[in-house]
Amino acid sequence: MKKFLKAEEMFFRVLMFLSTTLIGTVLFLIVFSVIKNGLPYLSWEMVSEVPSGGYYFGKEGGILNAIVGTVYLSLGSTLLAFFIGLPVALMMNVHLVRYQRFVNGIRLILDLLWGIPSIVYGAFGFTLMVYLGIRASLLAGIITVTIFIIPIMIRAMDEALKTAPRGLLEAALSLGSTRSEISYRVFFKQCIPGMVTAILLSFGRAAGDVASVLFTAGFTDAIPTSVNQPAATLPLAIFFQLSSPISEVRHRAYAAAVVLFGIILVISLLTRIISGKYKKNRINF
Amino acid sequence: MDHTKINISKLNLYYGRQQILKDINAGIPEKKITVILGPSGCGKTSLLRCMNRLTDLHPQARLTGNILINGKDILNTTDDITSIRKMMGLLAQRPYPLPMNIYNNIAYGLRISGRMNKRMLNKRVEHYLRQVSLWDEVKHRLRDPAVALSIGQQQRLCLARGLAVDPQIILADEPTSALDPLSSQAIEEKFNELKENYSIVIVTHILRQARRLADHVIFMYMGEVIEQGPADAFFENPQQEKTKLYLRGMFY
Amino acid sequence: MSSFRIKLSRSLRNKVHGSWMTVCLVFVISMPVIIAGGLYWKSSVLLHDHGVFSLIFSKEWKPLSGQFGFYPFIISSIWVTMTALILAAPICLLTAIHLTQYAKRWVLKIMHPVIDILAGIPSVIYGVWGILVVVPFIGNHLGTWLGKSVSGYSILAGGIVLAIMVIPFVLNILIDVFNNIPTELSEASLSLGATRWQTIKFVLVKKGLPGIVAAFGLGMSRAFGETIAVLMVVGNVSRIPSGLFQPGYPLPALIANNYGEMLSIPLYDSALMLSALILFVVVLGFNFVSRYIIAACDKRC
Numbered sequence: 063m064k065k066f067l068k069a070e071e072m073f074f075r076v077l078m079f080l081s082t083t084l085i086g087t088v089l090f091l092i093v094f095s096v097i098k099n100g101l102p103y104l105s106w107e108m109v110s111e112v113p114s115g116g117y118y119f120g121k122e123g124g125i126l127n128a129i130v131g132t133v134y135l136s137l138g139s140t141l142l143a144f145f146i147g148l149p150v151a152l153m154m155n156v157h158l159v160r161y162q163r164f165v166n167g168i169r170l171i172l173d174l175l176w177g178i179p180s181i182v183y184g185a186f187g188f189t190l191m192v193y194l195g196i197r198a199s200l201l202a203g204i205i206t207v208t209i210f211i212i213p214i215m216i217r218a219m220d221e222a223l224k225t226a227p228r229g230l231l232e233a234a235l236s237l238g239s240t241r242s243e244i245s246y247r248v249f250f251k252q253c254i255p256g257m258v259t260a261i262l263l264s265f266g267r268a269a270g271d272v273a274s275v276l277f278t279a280g281f282t283d284a285i286p287t288s289v290n291q292p293a294a295t296l297p298l299a300i301f302f303q304l305s306s307p308i309s310e311v312r313h314r315a316y317a318a319a320v321v322l323f324g325i326i327l328v329i330s331l332l333t334r335i336i337s338g339k340y341k342k343n344r345i346n347f
Numbered sequence: 348m349d350h351t352k353i354n355i356s357k358l359n360l361y362y363g364r365q366q367i368l369k370d371i372n373a374g375i376p377e378k379k380i381t382v383i384l385g386p387s388g389c390g391k392t393s394l395l396r397c398m399n400r401l402t403d404l405h406p407q408a409r410l411t412g413n414i415l416i417n418g419k420d421i422l423n424t425t426d427d428i429t430s431i432r433k434m435m436g437l438l439a440q441r442p443y444p445l446p447m448n449i450y451n452n453i454a455y456g457l458r459i460s461g462r463m464n465k466r467m468l469n470k471r472v473e474h475y476l477r478q479v480s481l482w483d484e485v486k487h488r489l490r491d492p493a494v495a496l497s498i499g500q501q502q503r504l505c506l507a508r509g510l511a512v513d514p515q516i517i518l519a520d521e522p523t524s525a526l527d528p529l530s531s532q533a534i535e536e537k538f539n540e541l542k543e544n545y546s547i548v549i550v551t552h553i554l555r556q557a558r559r560l561a562d563h564v565i566f567m568y569m570g571e572v573i574e575q576g577p578a579d580a581f582f583e584n585p586q587q588e589k590t591k592l593y594l595r596g597m598f599y
Numbered sequence: 600m601s602s603f604r605i606k607l608s609r610s611l612r613n614k615v616h617g618s619w620m621t622v623c624l625v626f627v628i629s630m631p632v633i634i635a636g637g638l639y640w641k642s643s644v645l646l647h648d649h650g651v652f653s654l655i656f657s658k659e660w661k662p663l664s665g666q667f668g669f670y671p672f673i674i675s676s677i678w679v680t681m682t683a684l685i686l687a688a689p690i691c692l693l694t695a696i697h698l699t700q701y702a703k704r705w706v707l708k709i710m711h712p713v714i715d716i717l718a719g720i721p722s723v724i725y726g727v728w729g730i731l732v733v734v735p736f737i738g739n740h741l742g743t744w745l746g747k748s749v750s751g752y753s754i755l756a757g758g759i760v761l762a763i764m765v766i767p768f769v770l771n772i773l774i775d776v777f778n779n780i781p782t783e784l785s786e787a788s789l790s791l792g793a794t795r796w797q798t799i800k801f802v803l804v805k806k807g808l809p810g811i812v813a814a815f816g817l818g819m820s821r822a823f824g825e826t827i828a829v830l831m832v833v834g835n836v837s838r839i840p841s842g843l844f845q846p847g848y849p850l851p852a853l854i855a856n857n858y859g860e861m862l863s864i865p866l867y868d869s870a871l872m873l874s875a876l877i878l879f880v881v882v883l884g885f886n887f888v889s890r891y892i893i894a895a896c897d898k899r900c
Contacts, residue, residue, distance in 0.1 A: 064427075067794060067796070071794065071796035074693070075697075075701065077693055078693045078694065078696060079697065081693040081697070082697050082702070082706070082710065084690060085713065085714070085717070085766065086709070086710070086713050089713050091728075091732065092717075092724070092725070092728045092763075095732050096724060096727055096728060096731070099731055146623045146626065146627070147627075149619055149623045150620065150627050153621075153623075153624055157620065168624075168627075168628060170890060171628055172627070173886065173890055174631060174883055174886050174890070175627075177817065177820055177821065177882055177883075177886040178634070178824070178879060178882055178883070179823075179824025179826060179878060180824075181824065181826040181875065181878070182634070182638070182878055182879050182882075183634075185854060185871065186634045186637050186638060186875070189637045189638065189640070189641045189872065190637065192641075193637075212627060212630075213627075216627065240609055240610065240612075240613035241613060242612060242616035242617060242620075243612075243613070245616070246616070266719055270720075270721025270722070270724075271721065271722070272723055272826070272827045273851070273855060276855055276858060277858045297721055300723050300724075300727065301723055301827065301831075304726075304727065304730065315727070316727065316731075319724050322721060322723065322724065323720070326719055326720065326721060326724075327716070330716055330719050334712065334715075401789065404782065404785070404786065404789075406703060406704065429792045429793065432790050432791075433791070433792035435790065436790065436791075437787060437790035439783050439787065441783070443781065443783045443786075445784070445801075447805070455801070456791035456792060459791060459793050459797060460792060505787070508787075509790070511791075512791050512792055518790075
């Protein structure tokens with residue numbers, strides 16, 4: 063009986079070790095295969111030029127339209143989500159801190175919203191566009207993506223604010239501050255690294271998502287000069303180019319994927335560095 | 348002359364770079380209640396954990412020295428650790444019932460050690476529940492989840508669970524700290540009954556509890572043993588300065 | 600006099616901030632209702648002509664002749680999700696147990712960023728990887744081993760890609776679940792003479808079971824709604840799939856692929872909005888039940 067137990071444990075430990083290494087290996091595989099297939103086709107022209115007429119048939123041009131479009135879109139929606147999300151997160155942790163059940167209810171709703179697939183947000187954005195009479199444009203894309211990332215932004219900020227010590231609120235109140243002053247001047251400042259992480263996280267999600275911009279932001283070869291013009295986005299560019307029958311174009315898609323990957327990786331690293339750096343300097347209560 | 352059940356010599360415990368126990372030399376007498384006494388943070392819980400090698404659970408724990416139980420050094424042995432651990436029952440500060448019903452909590456230890464038919468199992472479960480005076484309270488709801496019991500009942504259940512594997516030693520880490528006075532009293536009375544058959548080691552920082560229960564005392568401070576000996580001698584005639592200060596309530 | 604002015608502006612700012620906060624809060628809380636309402640409004644046109652159940656269970660998808668049967672797509676979605684779950688679940692569980700019970704510190708230090716990076720990779724890139732690696736693997740290698748000739752664009756490909764996407768998400772939750780079990784429980788089991796493995800089997804997994812189930816529930820809802828990566832590798836053929844190696848057409852892919860023709864064919868947009876609504880309801884349901892289980896377990900434990 064003891065022998066059987068030992069064998070069983072050994073068996074599962076091997077399995078466990080294998081599955082853990084599997085995950086690491088898969089990551090390596092993904093990074094490796096994307097870079098291997100995309101890097102050879104990556105060139106300076108690609109990143110700095112907009113597509114000329116024949117781009118999708120294999121001629122010159124680049125994906126600058128998509129890069130800039132993504133930046134505009136993500137920046138715009140992250141900013142908007144920040145302006146709407148920060149007050150909510152602060153309210154949950156400062157003004158409503160007495161009503162814990164209500165706040166937990168809000169957290170539940172946020173978690174539910176966070177779990178809704180982005181295609182549903184895209185479809186909803188589309189109905190909104192029709193209702194408001196907006197065409198497929200940067201504006202419509204920004205609105206949709208904002209609604210998409212608000213739950214992510216609020217939840218991430220909420221996690222950061224939750225760690226602020228309780229005594230902080232009491233101390234600030236006893237000094238005669240108003241609630242909003244406490245929120246913005248005290249709590250926000252205390253949790254800045256967490257806030258920055260939340261912003262970066264949301265930016266990353268906004269930049270990488272396809273389904274929410276598919277219907278709403280349109281696609282164009284030009285760089286949009288106003289919010290009412292359609293905008294190309296990098297993930298969408300990759301998606302379209304991949305379905306092309308011309309292999310040259312498909313290769314360009316892989317190169318664009320490397321660019322996107324690079325952007326996301328930089329954001330991830332920034333997030334890790336910032337939260338790591340600030341953890342060292344912060345006063346821990 | 349009483350036998351020494353556990354003989355600890357030159358024991359040092361390190362968690363990473365921190366030294367928790369410094370050169371401990373102590374003896375736990377057989378079939379008596381030994382109380383390990385001392386202020387919070389003095390290392391008494393760590394000492395208890397060394398005795399059944401629960402320190403193995405911490406990746407950074409390092410032990411040097413010897414702990415001899417029945418003459419065998421459990422720190423430097425090739426024997427299977429689970430058989431060593433079965434010699435000792437553990438009672439923690441808060442009751443931690445296993446996520447099963449009352450019956451299975453007791454039966455768990457029995458089932459782990461080997462096959463047993465249903466009738467034997469039933470008998471043993473009843474026996475140990477009677478031993479902690481829990482039988483009459485739970486006999487009609489043995490299949491209820493253990494978490495449904497009150498805290499005092501849960502702690503008695505954990506005691507019965509520990510007894511079910513036939514240990515020779517009972518290790519108790521502040522066993523009444525989460526209990527109300529009535530349940531605490533029940534547990535303390537149990538210990539007094541059990542010491543006829545088991546060697547009991549209790550960690551506590553409650554001086555009065557020590558006075559009530561102890562036959563033998565080990566007093567610790569900052570990771571070292573300051574004084575140890577029979578309870579009467581310890582309480583009536585302490586030798587060390589620190590012991591005197593502690594007994595007078597100068598620090599706790 | 601000036602101190603009164605300062606007081607006024609501070610109190611005014613407080614009020615303005617407070618009002619804006621309340622407005623935003625109300626907006627955020629009512630979002631689920633607004634979204635559901637918007638989608639329902641758009642799909643109500645179709646729903647008036649046919650009942651919900653007839654739409655879900657009918658098998659013909661011929662938009663040009665006004666036939667909208669969602670059944671093949673729902674079945675595809677279920678197939679892909681279940682495949683992903685069957686592939687991901689053992690890996691997640693084993694890895695979570697390994698990381699929380701057995702692994703040394705340096706392993707955890709490496710695995711944390713690995714999991715975070717995997718979680719952050721956009722779905723398009725998973726799709727690219729799927730096309731580059733998974734599809735050829737199934738088409739050329741796996742298929743020939745088993746004696747089938749398939750293109751590789753299949754439910755299996757979708758399941759594999761989806762599994763990898765879901766793993767970091769579920770793994771993080773499982774790690775939390777196991778870390779939240781008090782160590783004293785393990786200690787109690789060990790001091791009864793159980794081995795590490797017996798403790799894991801009989802005590803830890805049992806104690807963490809609600810959390811484990813909830814984690815998989817959340818993973819499933821994630822998998823059900825994932826659009827782009829699956830779309831790129833699953834084949835997009837609107838028939839009921841007859842096997843793992845056959846192509847499928849999950850519900851999100853349906854919406855994503857046909858948005859272009861939406862407005863040109865009557866009732867098409869309504870149908871696609873109904874698909875979105877179905878997705879919304881299913882995902883919401885799964886999420887709600889899973890989160891409820893987690894919350895209830897937190898209270899009891």
